Amino acid sequence: MYDRQREFRFAWKCPLWFCFAGLVGLLVWTGAAYAAPDSARQQVVYHISDGDPDRQRSALRNVANHLNILGDDGADIVVVLQGDGVTLLLRPDAQPQLPGGLSANATGEVRIGIEDLRLRGVRFEVCAHSLARRGIDDDRYLLDVDPADLVPSGIDELVRLQRAGYTYIKP
Amino acid sequence: MSSSNELDLNAFVDGELTADQQAEFLEAMRDDPELARQACELGQLKAQLRLAYASPPPPRLRGGARVGASWRAIAASGILLVLGVVAGWLLPDDVERNRFVVLDADGRGQTPATAANDETRIVFHLTNADPLVAAELLDEVEGMLAAYQADHRPLRVEVVSHSDGLALLRQSLTAYGTRIHELAQRFPNLTFVACRNTIDRLRVERGIEVRLVPDAEVIDSGVNHVVRRQKEGWSYIRV
Structure with missing residues (x-):
């Protein structure tokens, strides 16, 4: 058997x-x-290149809503300001330096929105090249920008972040 | 009965005799009733044997061996399944991440390459008709191409003009026809691409026959093109 x-x-x-x-x-x-790591934390880069204050405010709302869903620790969000988008972080005293049609927007509700997002971990990076092109040559016109966040080229930074795995969003 | 007769008897019953021998044996049986009786008995015995073993039972298989074999087959297929699931779980990520595309000389190739290829590839998606925006884009693109060229770093740039952004590549609207031509001549790794859907829409909706600057290439759909480029691992920048 x-x-x-x-x-x-x-x-x-x-x-x-x-x-x-x-x-x-x-x-x-x-x-x-x-x-x-993929499921733990989203990496997102927002690109703002528009100088219109209403559209900038709406972009900030997009970022805030994004964080509301994921939680402040759930996402690594970088906002790259390039082209006319740099005006988002310009203090009102930068206004005389700017070419016609542009406004320095880091004031009132926008300023509060930026400071709130920074407290929640969002990093704002500014394109130095775009600033120089608009006659802004001094960082005293900027709203508390760390020198490390003043990037030589916003386009290069957008490329670098995407190659590092960040998802690109243009609000 | 002699031994030769006994041999013949068996041979007869077995049907092994030649026709002549058979005839001879039949004649012998007629003369010898005892031989006939023996042949008859032997024939009956043989028939009984044949009947009893007409369909011999198949050799008994070892039931346990079958059980063992199927257990191993189940275990092996289970492990293969797990391996397949795990491999399937791991691979797509890897493949998606490492997939890039190398362009041919005309900037339109499809040959897959690997992540080892460190060429930077950027697709600019222009949907804005503002000449100031277009001017800044061309400055940025020129600056990047020159910097990468000076550092001997590989770079590919495509400017996809779509919707209102098509103005950059229209003979009648662009402010930068000469500049585009100079850039395209200077940098073979720069391509200007126009969206055919936009061109067709302008003809159908507004009766405009679009004439493009000579350096523009045409693709079917600007949106489809930028999506494909992103899937291929290009960095995407909306202008």
Whole structure:
């Protein structure tokens, strides 16, 4: 009579099965480690290049709503201000420096919105090239911008962040 | 009965005699009733044997061996399934992340490359008709191309003009026809692309026959093109 138990034990003694089991375990473990950072934290870069204060306010609302959904720790959000978008962080005393049609917008409700987002972990980066092009050559016109956040080229920064895995949004 | 007769008897019953021998044996049986009786008995025995083993039972298989084999098959297929699921879970991410596309000399190639390729690829999506915006875009693009060229870093740039942004590439509207031509001549890694959907829409809705600057290439859909470029790993910038 055939012994079923013996066959069962034999299967588990075979070293090949241990190799298989080990390989499966390793794949599951690396898979979990690999997938974790993606699900944990979103990386998003917002691009603002519009000088219109209403559109800038609406963009800030987009960012705030985004954080409301994910939670302040759930997203790594960078706002890159480029082109006319740099006016978002210009204090009112920058106004005389600006070419016609542009306004220095870091005032009132917008300023409160920016400060609130900064407290929630949002980083605002400003394109130095765009500032110079609009006659702004001094960071005293800027609303508390860390020198590290004054990037030489906003376009380069947008490319760099996307290559680092950030999702691009143009509100 | 002689031994030769006994041999003949068995051979007869087994049907192994030649026709001549058979005739000879039949004649012998007629002369020898005892031989005939023996042949008859032997024939009956043989028939009984043949009947009894007409369909011999198949050799009994070891039931346990089958059980063992199926257990191993189930275990192996289970592990293969897990491996497949895990591999499927891991691979797409990897493939998506590392997939880039290398352009041909005309800037339109589709050959897949790997992440080892460190070429920077940027697609600018221009939808704004404002000449100031277009001027700043051209300055930015020129600055980048020159900087990358000076550093010997590989770079590909496409400017996709779509909707109102098509004005940049229209002979009758653009303020920068000469500049575009100079840039295209100076940088073979720069391509100006016009959206055919926009061109067709202008003809149908407003009766405008669009004439493009000579350096513009035409693709079917600007939106589709920028989406494809992003999937291919290009950085995207909306202007």
